[in-house]
Amino acid sequence: MTLTRNRADQLISSFVGRPILILGDIMLDEFIWGKVRRISPEAPVPVVEVARESYHLGGAGNVAANISAMGANPIPIGLVGDDYAAARLSKLLTDRGIEPSGLVSESGRPTTVKTRIVAHNQQIVRADRENKSPLTDEKNRALLDAFVRWLPSCAAVIVSDYDKGVVNRTLLSEALPAAQSAGIPVLLDPKVYHADYYHPITLITPNQREAELITGIAIENDTQLEEAGRKLLEKFECPYALITRGEEGMSLFSREGSHHLPTFAREVFDVSGAGDTVIATLALALAAGATMEESAILANHAAGLVVGKIGTATISRTELLADFVSRDAHSSS
DSSP: OBOOHHHHHHHHHTTTTOEEEEEEOEEEEEEEEEEEEEEOSSSSSEEEEEEEEEEEEEEHHHHHHHHHHTTOEEEEEEEEOSSHHHHHHHHHHHHTTOOOTTEEEOTTSOOOEEEEEEETTEEEEEEEEOOOOOOOHHHHHHHHHHHHHHGGGOSEEEEEOOSSSSSOHHHHHHHHHHHHHTTOOEEEEOOGGGGGGOOSOSEEOOBHHHHHHHHTOOOOSHHHHHHHHHHHHHHHTOSEEEEEOGGGOEEEEETTEEEEEOOOOSSOSOOTTHHHHHHHHHHHHHHTTOOHHHHHHHHHHHHHHHTTSSSSOOOOHHHHHHHHHHHTOOBOO
């Protein structure tokens, strides 16, 4: 499995303007930045002297941010509350030129917010505000209507499951067959407890721990890795499965065999959102005409870049191509 520089350049350049539909749990990432100089006299915890705050698109929103950063056109479909966080999310989307009309609002249900307190570039604690209760039939229908409205104009679908309620059996039972009937590939970032919902799909992208839990196989050697990959293909009846393996890179499985890509991370600072970058790059490469194998190579380079940044970060097409060229390592085993 190889990818030449010219082919990579052609594909990455073709990301521009590609419409990608994203169905999933959109959330607000809040970062509180500061310094620690003392321990609290009230409890054995650090006192963070706050210097600034920043806000970013999180969850499925981070997938959209990654797609936008690479010059494409993300269309997120998700649920928000009627609160300050929803207003911030909408502004973050519009500031990036991302279409926000696929967001469905539910009064009384908070927009999911993850607040991270960071001192000296180290995360001290995270606080989550969320409501994971099942969606009403009315909200599922509103989300499906938005999905179906945008589906014909899109080149790929990403389902981003963060277990906050949007990715549920009722909604997927209509949305996924609609995508299949339209001939549009579906890439799915899973949660273990929702595995029975994920049919039909083109690619599933669990991390190694998720793959172990879904398949019941402890991945401790290459034989077990291969077995887990085959079981994922069988369970989801999908043509491809990609297991992300942290410092071990990632492994792509198909009915024809497997390919293992070593990590390209120079130094890991933060893995937050790395899976979002991977699935965004995969979808964009497929939309640009890449094979799944070529898409995996580009996604592996993208992952190596994004984990070297702090927070839920994104990368550009220029960064991706430059990393690809600098590595001079465009194949897998």
